[in-house]
Amino acid sequence: MKLDLRSDTVTKPTKGMLDAMLSAKVGDDVYKEDPTVNELEARLANMFGKDTALFFPTGSMANQAAIKLHTNPGDQVICDKYAHIYNYEGGGASFNSGVSCKLIDGHRGMFTAAQVEASINPPDFYHSPLTSLVAVENTTNKGGGACWDFNELMKIKEVCKKHDLGYHLDGARLWNALVETNETPKQYGKMFDTISVCLSKGLGCPIGSVLIGDSAIMENAIRIRKIFGGGMRQVGYLAAAGLYALDNNIDRLTEDHKKAREIGSVLQELSIIKVVEPIETNIVIFELESHVDEEEFLQQLAKNNIHIIGMGGGKLRIVTHLDYTNAMHERFLEILNGF
Numbered sequence: 286m287k288l289d290l291r292s293d294t295v296t297k298p299t300k301g302m303l304d305a306m307l308s309a310k311v312g313d314d315v316y317k318e319d320p321t322v323n324e325l326e327a328r329l330a331n332m333f334g335k336d337t338a339l340f341f342p343t344g345s346m347a348n349q350a351a352i353k354l355h356t357n358p359g360d361q362v363i364c365d366k367y368a369h370i371y372n373y374e375g376g377g378a379s380f381n382s383g384v385s386c387k388l389i390d391g392h393r394g395m396f397t398a399a400q401v402e403a404s405i406n407p408p409d410f411y412h413s414p415l416t417s418l419v420a421v422e423n424t425t426n427k428g429g430g431a432c433w434d435f436n437e438l439m440k441i442k443e444v445c446k447k448h449d450l451g452y453h454l455d456g457a458r459l460w461n462a463l464v465e466t467n468e469t470p471k472q473y474g475k476m477f478d479t480i481s482v483c484l485s486k487g488l489g490c491p492i493g494s495v496l497i498g499d500s501a502i503m504e505n506a507i508r509i510r511k512i513f514g515g516g517m518r519q520v521g522y523l524a525a526a527g528l529y530a531l532d533n534n535i536d537r538l539t540e541d542h543k544k545a546r547e548i549g550s551v552l553q554e555l556s557i558i559k560v561v562e563p564i565e566t567n568i569v570i571f572e573l574e575s576h577v578d579e580e581e582f583l584q585q586l587a588k589n590n591i592h593i594i595g596m597g598g599g600k601l602r603i604v605t606h607l608d609y610t611n612a613m614h615e616r617f618l619e620i621l622n623g624f
């Protein structure tokens with residue numbers, strides 16, 4: 286029995302999802318003639334109370350398109366030092382859009398409205414980049430699946446309005462935040478100018494993210510997607526997986542969160558563990574005691590066919606997901622207790 290806890294991207298489509306994919310009605314999406322893609326985009330736009338949505342093959346491409354929609358070359362994006370758009374998208378912000386990032390030293394990937402205010406460059410001071418966008422990630426990946434305080438997000442929105450800045454949400458794991466906090470998609474749609482949501486993480490799809498926004502900001506989104514090479518043809522087979530996931534795989538995310546907390550409780554009791562970061566959703570980040578060799582620890586888990594990843598800086602990560610069954614969970618806890 287292999288336990289792959291490296292990420293929630295490792296899941297395989299369920300039988301129900303595969304059946305939905307096989308029975309999908311498709312067309313040429315480059316011509317906007319794929320009925321299943323059109324249905325998925327319309328459903329997500331309506332869910333978030335926005336005008337329009339656009340299907341992308343990856344979350345990174347959706348985020349990169351959003352940055353390009355909001356900025357001009359030479360501009361600056363404000364984000365956290367842990368932000369996915371800065372750390373894990375291959376330097377795409379500078380390569381694709383010609384922008385730099387002003388990094389905020391936040392807490393677990395989250396920052397305050399006051400920190401945003403202090404990070405904005407004076408627009409009439411031409412020696413510094415023009416600040417044009419604030420990007421937020423919820424939940425925070427490198428921050429251990431932390432959920433933002435909604436009131437703080439609202440305060441940041443006011444700062445953005447005051448300074449005429451764009452406001453983008455990298456919602457790769459927004460579904461996890463929504464089920465944990467009981468907030469609604471429309472609350473987020475009302476607040477953010479653009480939102481990217483991922484279908485291939487907690488929702489278990491094989492591929493796909495969607496960028497959502499109002500028509501004014503999204504006017505050139507399809508052109509940018511084409512430039513990035515993201516135009517696809519009969520992609521309704523993948524969009525059908527997204528529709529299935531929206532119907533079947535959102536509420537069950539609470540099961541992943543429960544298992545993550547149970548893993549964290551066992552880790553906290555082990556003498557070889559230095560610290561376990563707070564667990565809110567499906568990500569567990571922890572550090573080993575200084576005398577414990579990280580590579581040896583990972584190899585010991587691998588001998589038991591358990592696979593997790595190191596994040597650098599002594600941090601290790603476990604991610605629970607759709608394919609992590611109750612039987613796997615019991616076995617993993619048993620092995621951990623054996624340490």
